[in-house]
Amino acid sequence: MAFSIGILSRRAGVKVPTIRYYEQVGLMPSPPRSDGQQRRYGDAEVARLNFIRHARELGFEVDAIRELLAMSAQPEESCAEVDRLARRHLAEVEQRIARLVSLRTELQRMVTECGHGRVGECRVIQVLADHGECDHDHGGARPGSTGFAAA
Amino acid sequence: MAFSIGILSRRAGVKVPTIRYYEQVGLMPSPPRSDGQQRRYGDAEVARLNFIRHARELGFEVDAIRELLAMSAQPEESCAEVDRLARRHLAEVEQRIARLVSLRTELQRMVTECGHGRVGECRVIQVLADHGECDHDHGGARPGSTGFAAA
DNA sequence: CTACAAGCTCTAGCGACTAGAGGATCAAGC
DNA sequence: GCTTGATCCTCTAGTCGCTAGAGCTTGTAG
Numbered sequence: 468m469a470f471s472i473g474i475l476s477r478r479a480g481v482k483v484p485t486i487r488y489y490e491q492v493g494l495m496p497s498p499p500r501s502d503g504q505q506r507r508y509g510d511a512e513v514a515r516l517n518f519i520r521h522a523r524e525l526g527f528e529v530d531a532i533r534e535l536l537a538m539s540a541q542p543e544e545s546c547a548e549v550d551r552l553a554r555r556h557l558a559e560v561e562q563r564i565a566r567l568v569s570l571r572t573e574l575q576r577m578v579t580e581c582g583h584g585r586v587g588e589c590r591v592i593q594v595l596a597d598h599g600e601c602d603h604d605h606g607g608a609r610p611g612s613t614g615f616a617a618a
Numbered sequence: 619m620a621f622s623i624g625i626l627s628r629r630a631g632v633k634v635p636t637i638r639y640y641e642q643v644g645l646m647p648s649p650p651r652s653d654g655q656q657r658r659y660g661d662a663e664v665a666r667l668n669f670i671r672h673a674r675e676l677g678f679e680v681d682a683i684r685e686l687l688a689m690s691a692q693p694e695e696s697c698a699e700v701d702r703l704a705r706r707h708l709a710e711v712e713q714r715i716a717r718l719v720s721l722r723t724e725l726q727r728m729v730t731e732c733g734h735g736r737v738g739e740c741r742v743i744q745v746l747a748d749h750g751e752c753d754h755d756h757g758g759a760r761p762g763s764t765g766f767a768a769a
Numbered sequence: 770c771t772a773c774a775a776g777c778t779c780t781a782g783c784g785a786c787t788a789g790a791g792g793a794t795c796a797a798g799c
Numbered sequence: 800g801c802t803t804g805a806t807c808c809t810c811t812a813g814t815c816g817c818t819a820g821a822g823c824t825t826g827t828a829g
Binding site: 514515517521525526538541542544546549556561568571573575581583584588589591 | 690711735
């Protein structure tokens, strides 16, 4: 019935130090201890940890999971808050996708324009160097030199 | 000709503490100092910092930027390495997009299936709770309770 | 009863910054 | 020349979600 943190780890697919970390940040309860101060868990903790793991896999932050867990303890309440949290997270994921997609576009343009010649004519380097707000030219850089290479 | 870190900050669009951090990790050179030990920069540093900022905006890691900067100092070399770095980064971005897209799908499914009733019947909570490896039932949870809610 | 695996606490590290304390310096105005 | 206030300096610590390791104790199987 009562089992160790290692067993819990295997049953829920979460590493032992991570479980202790979750306890520290208040996602998991402080469980009862054995005579020698070792943590003892039951099936409810497996379920809770699975919930946490799945929420993390979906990209929810620890703070959000704390709220989701608190809400799931109030099954008679309206789920409007749960819905709001999930929608907000969805919106964040969509923003990150949009941003990454535009990064991908620019990266693709860079690598397809690269003529595979020398660094001095490399499109990748040029794009990285040219995108700043250097609207006035800083003068005498020879072609093929970015002029800032000394660290 | 020689200007302060604050001016550099404004010209390159990078915050002052970030510039000092870049110096610490070797992306920016240790510049000459004034009599009172304040950093003095020139135009080359503006260009270098713009390069760094743009690479960061494209999601390159600091280690990769260090390599890109070193390569750009060798304009006669082949740009094969530059190309390799950019392509590897592109592949990482594509992986992240793929992962986020599948997250988005699951999140969308969750929120559209939510009936906006009580938490106990909320699809969002159910999906989070059910996805684990709890293939055998943990017994007597009343309908509407996840059975792990005590922290 | 002895190994030794697994547990414990505590501290520090990752990446890329950001924030703040507490003090020095610089440039401009009078 | 002097004062003011913005800017600069170094140093430490915090962010997030873990992960790694040291050094010690406990549990369990043979």
